[in-house]
Amino acid sequence: MSLKLKLNGVDHTVDAEPGTPLLWVIRDELKMTGTKFGCGVASCGACTVHVDGFPTRSCQTYIEDVDGAEITTIEAIGDTKEGAAIQQAWMELDVVQCGYCQSGQIMSAVGLLTENPKPSVDDIHDYMDGNACRCATYQRIRAGIQRASVILEG
Amino acid sequence: MTVNTSRRGFLKAAAAAGAVLVVGLRPDGALAAGGNAAQINPFVKIGADGRVIAIIKHFEKGQGPATGLSTLIAEEIGVTMDQIDYEFAPSNPEVYNNLAFGPFQGTGGSTAMSNSFMQYRTAGAAARAMILEAAASATGANAADLDVVDGMVTGAGDPAPLGQFVAAAAALDAPAEPTLKTPEEWRLIGNPDIRRLDSRIKGNGEAMFGMDVYLPNQMVAMLARPPQSGGTVASFDDTDAQAIKGFIRAATLPNNAAVAVYAENTWAAMQAREALNVEWDLSDAEYFVLIKVSGPRDLAAQVGEQTLYFPLLAHAALEPLNCTIEANDDGGITLHDGAQMPTGPHMALSQILELPMDKVRINTMLCGGSFGRRATPSADYQVEAGLAFAITDRSRPVKLVWSREDDMRGGYYRPAFGHKVRVGLSAAGEIVAWDHRIAGQSIMKGTPFESFAVHDGVDGSSVEGVSDTPYTIPGFHVGLTDTKKATSTLWWRSVGHTHTAYAMEVMMDMAAKAAGRDPVEFRLAHLGDSADAQRKAAVLRLAAEKGNWGNAPAGRVQGIAVHKSFGSFVAEVVEISGTADDGVQIEKVTCAVDCGIAVNPDVIKAQIEGGVGYGIGHVMRDEITLTGGVVDQYNFPDYEPLRMRDIGAIETHIIPSAEPPTGIGEPGTPPSAPALANAIAQAGPVVGVLPMINDGVSFA
Numbered sequence: 001m002s003l004k005l006k007l008n009g010v011d012h013t014v015d016a017e018p019g020t021p022l023l024w025v026i027r028d029e030l031k032m033t034g035t036k037f038g039c040g041v042a043s044c045g046a047c048t049v050h051v052d053g054f055p056t057r058s059c060q061t062y063i064e065d066v067d068g069a070e071i072t073t074i075e076a077i078g079d080t081k082e083g084a085a086i087q088q089a090w091m092e093l094d095v096v097q098c099g100y101c102q103s104g105q106i107m108s109a110v111g112l113l114t115e116n117p118k119p120s121v122d123d124i125h126d127y128m129d130g131n132a133c134r135c136a137t138y139q140r141i142r143a144g145i146q147r148a149s150v151i152l153e154g
Numbered sequence: 155m156t157v158n159t160s161r162r163g164f165l166k167a168a169a170a171a172g173a174v175l176v177v178g179l180r181p182d183g184a185l186a187a188g189g190n191a192a193q194i195n196p197f198v199k200i201g202a203d204g205r206v207i208a209i210i211k212h213f214e215k216g217q218g219p220a221t222g223l224s225t226l227i228a229e230e231i232g233v234t235m236d237q238i239d240y241e242f243a244p245s246n247p248e249v250y251n252n253l254a255f256g257p258f259q260g261t262g263g264s265t266a267m268s269n270s271f272m273q274y275r276t277a278g279a280a281a282r283a284m285i286l287e288a289a290a291s292a293t294g295a296n297a298a299d300l301d302v303v304d305g306m307v308t309g310a311g312d313p314a315p316l317g318q319f320v321a322a323a324a325a326l327d328a329p330a331e332p333t334l335k336t337p338e339e340w341r342l343i344g345n346p347d348i349r350r351l352d353s354r355i356k357g358n359g360e361a362m363f364g365m366d367v368y369l370p371n372q373m374v375a376m377l378a379r380p381p382q383s384g385g386t387v388a389s390f391d392d393t394d395a396q397a398i399k400g401f402i403r404a405a406t407l408p409n410n411a412a413v414a415v416y417a418e419n420t421w422a423a424m425q426a427r428e429a430l431n432v433e434w435d436l437s438d439a440e441y442f443v444l445i446k447v448s449g450p451r452d453l454a455a456q457v458g459e460q461t462l463y464f465p466l467l468a469h470a471a472l473e474p475l476n477c478t479i480e481a482n483d484d485g486g487i488t489l490h491d492g493a494q495m496p497t498g499p500h501m502a503l504s505q506i507l508e509l510p511m512d513k514v515r516i517n518t519m520l521c522g523g524s525f526g527r528r529a530t531p532s533a534d535y536q537v538e539a540g541l542a543f544a545i546t547d548r549s550r551p552v553k554l555v556w557s558r559e560d561d562m563r564g565g566y567y568r569p570a571f572g573h574k575v576r577v578g579l580s581a582a583g584e585i586v587a588w589d590h591r592i593a594g595q596s597i598m599k600g601t602p603f604e605s606f607a608v609h610d611g612v613d614g615s616s617v618e619g620v621s622d623t624p625y626t627i628p629g630f631h632v633g634l635t636d637t638k639k640a641t642s643t644l645w646w647r648s649v650g651h652t653h654t655a656y657a658m659e660v661m662m663d664m665a666a667k668a669a670g671r672d673p674v675e676f677r678l679a680h681l682g683d684s685a686d687a688q689r690k691a692a693v694l695r696l697a698a699e700k701g702n703w704g705n706a707p708a709g710r711v712q713g714i715a716v717h718k719s720f721g722s723f724v725a726e727v728v729e730i731s732g733t734a735d736d737g738v739q740i741e742k743v744t745c746a747v748d749c750g751i752a753v754n755p756d757v758i759k760a761q762i763e764g765g766v767g768y769g770i771g772h773v774m775r776d777e778i779t780l781t782g783g784v785v786d787q788y789n790f791p792d793y794e795p796l797r798m799r800d801i802g803a804i805e806t807h808i809i810p811s812a813e814p815p816t817g818i819g820e821p822g823t824p825p826s827a828p829a830l831a832n833a834i835a836q837a838g839p840v841v842g843v844l845p846m847i848n849d850g851v852s853f854a
Contacts, residue, residue, distance in 0.1 A: 034359020
């Protein structure tokens with residue numbers, strides 16, 4: 001089937017079978033590789049993108065359900081003020097290690113700060129629970145979100 | 155990743171080739187330098203534009219060698235971290251070998267910094283000396299009066315960019331023994347403000363991992379493997395797979411170990427593999443036989459005895475295994491891979507594809523974690539890719555992709571181990587006897603590494619951390635029983651120390667309790683005058699001091715453990731609230747580390763934080779089990795990873811040291827689990843069976 005997607009502000013028409021996960025359209029068809037494949041069952045969060053502004057696990061999102069949607073990936077999240085703040089905080093604190101989960105961590109963290117600019121530690125834990133980091137960079141992710149919250153305050 | 159064929163790229167490359175200084179080290183350690191990177195396998199390249207490029211012989215799985223080895227080069231030359239980039243070295247076991255491994259290129263055993271420290275400093279110092287000599291000739295100044303500061307040659311009139319002298323320097327001979335900067339002169343080594351060089355690209359989607367290789371016209375291959383290790387393909391039927399759009403074909407690998415499914419894209423490969431019907435021959439399949447540990451015997455007075463059980467564990471790095479092979483115009487191939495030990499797949503692919511070694515190239519990519527899994531002695535997944543490529547017409551690149559389930563169920567686990575330990579105390583509360591029996595599966599036996607890793611029948615990786623303990627223990631007996639089954643086990647972040655540190659440190663706490671002594675004081679009393687014992691005592695004291703040992707806030711208890719591994723010493727205080735019955739919450743972990751000279755202090759702290767998380771995450775709730783030889787776990791829902799809420803703050807303190815750098819990727823892991831167990835035992839049982847949830851411990 002033929003579908004329309006707006007990915008990072010650019011219109012695309014893609015041809016994909018119903019049931020194809022959005023993740024594989026983004027990666028294999030559109031060659032945007034910042035969004036990662038980690039588990040395929042929405043259990044690790046590495047594939048997180050924004051669909052119409054909301055963090056969504058693209059590995060469990062079927063392409064027919066996002067026809068006409070606006071998709072934002074890690075490659076463009078820095079254009080939002082929350083994304084820029086998170087990326088700045090991530091660099092200040094050297095959050096990353098292997099880095100493979102960090103696209104998804106950042107996409108979730110931006111979702112959190114957009115909804116809740118001053119999250120408590122519990123808020124952070126609740127929101128970020130689905131994003132796994134096997135390098136265990138968690139305390140820097142937590143600190144990075146808190147730092148980005150301060151940056152956003154100006 | 156691929157050869158830049160654009161005209162702009164060609165001109166740029168041609169211009170740079172005209173003026174570049176490269177400095178490398180020959181296999182005998184002698185310096186080599188010149189202006190042609192193709193002739194000298196360099197450790198550093200400097201362009202006429204003044205850009206410095208460090209060539210990193212180790213792979214980057216997040217543990218920091220790209221930043222660390224670049225720091226050494228930048229320090230010795232005299233450039234800032236903003237003026238240096240890095241590239242990963244090609245596969246070349248003569249030049250880029252790990253000095254700890256012999257003529258073998260690879261990353262492991264937490265050796266990346268320790269074996270490279272002098273090499274990269276020497277190469278950087280030679281480049282600096284050559285630039286200063288060229289600058290002296292050009293300006294008439296004395297080289298000894300010149301310096302390189304932040305990329306500028308100073309001391310002869312106006313500071314001049316070092317790039318100006320690159321062409322002349324490239325014509326000089328490398329100095330035999332360049333003068334290294336002294337620790338007093340260091341501005342970058344040991345500087346806690348140095349940031350990682352890969353932070354930006356890993357935060358904006360630019361970082362290219364092996365999984366991100368998309369070559370023109372490539373096929374994706376996924377393998378249908380037998381449900382039990384050692385099974386083979388009897389036959390297969392791909393009728394249903396043919397209905398999947400994008401399916402190309404299916405074929406049995408030449409070694410009969412799997413059926414390769416080729417497709418135009420990853421999702422089609424996944425679906426087609428699912429639709430494939432394979433008949434397996436399991437007559438020679440392996441059935442894991444897990445070792446049994448008998449129950450405790452009667453205890454004599456003042457003697458503690460404990461049996462401890464450690465399960466199989468998967469590495470479960472977040473990037474599922476993958477690699478891509480493409481044909482080159484010269485008849486050879488390139489492997490694109492987050493290659494942890496390039497020499498292994500280099501030799502294996504040379505054999506499988508019947509190519510001379512110099513026709514096999516390896517492009518080392520970033521990798522999304524390893525924890526040891528990407529370094530199999532058998533080069534398992536690269537061999538799979540080689541076989542899958544070999545049976546095509548080789549006109550299309552083949553990208554082998556594992557799913558999460560393949561990774562979880564694909565073997566190469568931390569072996570299961572059992573320990574039985576009996577500790578005898580004197581009336582004065584001193585350890586007088588220690589009887590330690592270890593049973594498990596050898597990692598090294600039956601692999602190409604057996605000859606150097608197994609001595610007198612003992613695989614050192616099964617007993618490391620016990621047999622070499624710095625504790626003063628008279629009457630120390632260690633016994634090992636190991637099995638040599640062909641089922642695949644593998645080193646897993648900190649190898650034998652994953653279980654031996656737990657056994658040693660849980661027993662030390664039991665013995666301290668039996669003796670009625672404080673765990674810190676008891677350990678210090680058993681650490682003598684040797685250098686190792688003193689360094690171990692120092693981290694123990696520092697962790698206790700910084701962790702406010704003995705003064706836990708109301709409602710919390712503490713546990714402590716200390717261990718030496720990979721040349722480094724780490725002590726950790728774990729502070730918990732709750733109990734084993736009503737739910738333990740890990741509130742705080744305070745760490746002290748002595749890893750010699752701390753090249754990148756913030757990377758060291760990050761590695762300790764990660765090491766603690768890796769150790770604690772697994773002992774809480776993870777294990778791989780088998781039923782009838784088939785792995786029971788499929789994906790993260792059955793092998794729940796550590797989550798952010800599981801651990802509160804982790805604080806790391808580094809002991810200043812002038813000793814050569816030692817390991818940091820692994821040493822944070824071993825003490826974390828026993829420190830947690832010792833905290834739980836303060837108000838509950840000794841946890842002898844891992845994961846802890848199998849021994850009556852619940853977590854908040």
